[in-house]
Amino acid sequence: MPKKLLILILFTIISFHSTVVLAGYYNYGAQDSCTDITSTPSGLESAERTIIDALEAYETMVDVSDYDITKDEANDIVSKIIEENAQLFYVDREYVLSYSKETDYVLSITFSLKYSGNELDMKMDDFESRINMILNEIDESENELGIIHLCHDYIVKNYSYDETLGSSDAYNMLLTGKGTCMAYTALYGYILRQYGIDSTVVKSKELNHIWNAVYLNGEYYNVDVTWDDPIGGSSLITSHRYLMKSDEYFNDNNHEGRSSTVNCTSALYDDYRWGDDGFDLEIDNAENMILILTVPILFLFVLTDIIAVIIYRYTLKSTKTYKSI
Numbered sequence: 415m416p417k418k419l420l421i422l423i424l425f426t427i428i429s430f431h432s433t434v435v436l437a438g439y440y441n442y443g444a445q446d447s448c449t450d451i452t453s454t455p456s457g458l459e460s461a462e463r464t465i466i467d468a469l470e471a472y473e474t475m476v477d478v479s480d481y482d483i484t485k486d487e488a489n490d491i492v493s494k495i496i497e498e499n500a501q502l503f504y505v506d507r508e509y510v511l512s513y514s515k516e517t518d519y520v521l522s523i524t525f526s527l528k529y530s531g532n533e534l535d536m537k538m539d540d541f542e543s544r545i546n547m548i549l550n551e552i553d554e555s556e557n558e559l560g561i562i563h564l565c566h567d568y569i570v571k572n573y574s575y576d577e578t579l580g581s582s583d584a585y586n587m588l589l590t591g592k593g594t595c596m597a598y599t600a601l602y603g604y605i606l607r608q609y610g611i612d613s614t615v616v617k618s619k620e621l622n623h624i625w626n627a628v629y630l631n632g633e634y635y636n637v638d639v640t641w642d643d644p645i646g647g648s649s650l651i652t653s654h655r656y657l658m659k660s661d662e663y664f665n666d667n668n669h670e671g672r673s674s675t676v677n678c679t680s681a682l683y684d685d686y687r688w689g690d691d692g693f694d695l696e697i698d699n700a701e702n703m704i705l706i707l708t709v710p711i712l713f714l715f716v717l718t719d720i721i722a723v724i725i726y727r728y729t730l731k732s733t734k735t736y737k738s739i
Contacts, residue, residue: 458481458483458487458491460481461478461481461483462491462494462495464476464478465478465491465492465495465523466495466499466502469495469502469505469525470501470502472527472530472534474524474525474526474527475522475523475524475525476522476523476524476525477521477522478520478521478523479519479520479521479522482517483519483520484518484519484520485511485513485518485520487520488511488520488523489511492509492523494615497596497599497600497624498603498613498614499600499604500583500584500600500601500603500604501538501541501604503537503541503583503584503585503586504527504528504529504534504537504538504585505525505527505528506525506527506528508526509524509525509526510523510524511523512524537585540585541584541585541588544588545588545604545605545608548568548605549605549608551568552564552565552568552605552609554609558609558611558630558631559630559658561606561609561611562606562611562630562637562658563654563657563688565602565605565606565609566602566637566639566642566652566654566657567652568605569598569601569602569605569639569643570639570642570643570652570653571652572591573587573591573592573593573598573601573643574591574592574643574645575592575593575594575598575640575643575645576590576592576593576594576597577645579594581597582594582596582597583596583597583600584597584600584601584604587601588601594640595623595624595625595640596624598625598639598640598643599615599624599625599626599640602626602637602639603615603626606626606628611628611629612628612629613626613627613629613637614626614627614629614634614674614675614676615674616636616672616673616674617673617674618669618671618672618673619673620670620671621668621669621670623640623669625637625638625639625640625641625656626638627674627676627678628658633679633680633682634676634677634678634680635658635659635660635678635682635683636656636658636659636661636663636664636669636678637656637657637658637659638656638664638669639656641655642654642655642656642657654686654688655667656669657683657688658686659678659683659684660678660679660680660681660684661677661678661679662681662684663681663684664678
């Protein structure tokens with residue numbers, strides 16, 4: 415075979431395939447950006463399942479050539495997988511797409527893992543152990559709505575927002591007690607899934623934020639655990655302002671630019687009073703929290719003053735004075 419012909423054949427084979435490195439998902443912190451969510455057609459669900467199974471088996475190269483998915487579809491699927499599967503905390507944020515220039519379909523996806531070997535096994539065991547500890551704290555006798563409520567409250571009371579934006583996966587949040595909205599969302603969705611409750615992610619590019627849409631009795635409801643756990647908030651009182659709300663409620667309460675594969679149309683729980691550990695009044699916002707804390711404090715001050723006056727007058731009556739001669 416002539417040398418020039420051989421070179422031409424090799425060049426054709428090489429140029430037929432191309433690879434590109436893309437950031438697969440984001441931190442959802444102050445300096446990150448969100449990608450729009452597109453719906454996942456049923457034909458792509460098999461590809462999604464194949465990728466999840468491969469990653470859970472610690473495989474780094476996943477063949478998706480049978481599914482005819484484009485680069486954009488692959489990016490959407492991978493982002494959704496990472497955001498909704500907290501157990502994949504060990505998957506790195508960058509991956510490589512190998513695709514055909516002729517068809518633009520992705521042939522394979524190559525991932526990088528943060529850990530390997532015994533270290534990965536140990537961290538996975540630790541992750542499962544910490545999740546089981548949380549499950550032991552939740553009352554399994556509750557119905558699904560009760561589980562949704564209790565899981566929400568557990569995370570709000572036991573974790574706090576990571577202002578450094580460094581803790582963006584659920585496992586790191588379990589270790590440090592802090593996380594970004596991405597970690598809150600992943601952890602909450604994963605815990606709910608252990609009880610058979612489905613959820614998906616909701617994003618806002620405008621807010622650079624992410625939260626859950628939880629499925630209950632044929633309807634989806636917005637749940638923003640992160641915003642119910644304000645920075646510097648008290649662990650004694652839990653906000654339910656963003657628990658099980660409609661899209662209309664969220665749009666009216668500072669959640670602009672919502673993007674998701676599902677709609678939350680039911681307003682059944684928009685005015686629901688959850689209560690919390692003996693408090694009959696829901697803490698909707700910082701003003702209500704201050705009011706509830708201020709009233710008993712003022713009452714104690716007034717009561718203390720009354721007691722002090724009574725003691726003072728009693729002391730005067732009991733004291734005898736004598737006039738010197």
